[in-house]
């Protein structure tokens with residue numbers, strides 16, 4: 688596994704390396720700083736007059752949830768978020784005609800077990816592809832504020848090519864969309880959503896973490912086993928992530944090895960083409976779900992919502 692810093696390679700080469708488990712890290716640049724800065728603005732408006740990273744120390748946890756629950760969809764669906772994301776995707780060299788992307792998410796990881804459910808769920812070790820993502824999914828992650836190893840997320844690289852017994856066979860993506868997302872804001876003390884998880888003890892260390900400045904950008908495969916590090920930094924960590932997939936890889940069934948993925952349904956309904964917001968073609972969706980949900984109009988296209996498997 689290699690970590691590339693500010694690598695100038697073209698997207699086609701970059702993707703092939705990501706599918707081998709390599710990670711790409713980019714220094715903050717105007718397009719990433721603009722998106723992170725806009726997130727920061729919305730976060731600070733929502734928590735005003737408190738400092739967002741410290742607010743957990745003075746807010747009652749129910750009040751914290753009341754602030755974060757509407758903040759996340761406000762960021763996800765804001766027209767400025769969309770504009771800045773499109774500019775970022777082009778800036779990092781993605782092909783407008785072949786790249787499909789999903790709306791960006793905002794993640795909130797509180798410190799010292801203040802909140803570990805619903806809007807601030809701490810992700811146990813997982814692969815995103817256990818949640819209905821295609822093996823060619825690329826994950827992109829940007830921190831909004833400075834953070835530390837103690838408030839980062841970890842790659843468990845031993846499992847890149849080693850299968851992990853897991854419950855992804857119980858995960859159906861459409862069921863998750865119907866039930867899981869709607870209930871997220873109500874989950875305060877524990878999280879009852881049915882998440883795919885490992886069913887055998889894992890060797891989680893040594894792990895690998897990347898710490899970068901605000902507006903830095905991480906790129907890694909959705910097939911990597913990764914988890915949220917229990918935050919002991921004393922500050923709430925805010926981050927943005929989004930995912931992309933390239934048409935050629937989708938159509939060819941390419942991407943990273945899917946060695947222990949047993950879920951049903953697909954996230955491909957949520958992706959849109961960079962150039963014109965067109966959905967993933969039906970024939971491609973059927974490669975990933977031979978029996979996708981249909982109604983009289985044809986395929987049921989679910990508008991992007993905003994949860995999924997974070998970091």
Ligand SMILES: [Fe+2]
Nearest residue numbers: 815996997998
């Ligand atoms: Fe994830």
